[in-house]
Amino acid sequence: xxxxxxxxKGQITIPAEVRxxxxxxxxxxxxxxxxxxxxFAIVAATRSVRQLSGMFRGRVSKPVSIEEMNAAIARxxxxxx
Numbered sequence: 360x361x362x363x364x365x366x367x368k369g370q371i372t373i374p375a376e377v378r379x380x381x382x383x384x385x386x387x388x389x390x391x392x393x394x395x396x397x398x399f400a401i402v403a404a405t406r407s408v409r410q411l412s413g414m415f416r417g418r419v420s421k422p423v424s425i426e427e428m429n430a431a432i433a434r435x436x437x438x439x440x
Contacts, residue, residue: 373401 361374373381373389381403383389388404 377401 361377363371363374365371373383378384381389381401383403383405390402390404391399392402394400
């Protein structure tokens with residue numbers, strides 16, 4: 360299993376085999392996605408908008424009003440303080 364060491368500046372070097380598997384190179388962005396308490400996944404953030412086409416095809420959801428969106432944002436914001 361690949362490992363990395365955290366520097367005093369909070370930086371790590373992603374091992375070459377992980378970079379290759381993610382398809383990332385110098386200058387590319389990665390995202391850290393929380394998948395559980397104390398667990399994160401590293402996800403390449405290099406997809407173009409065109410690659411996202413059809414990603415949600417077939418998923419049905421009810422429309423959400425601006426008021427409902429604002430209420431959800433307010434609820435989430437009040438929990439993070």
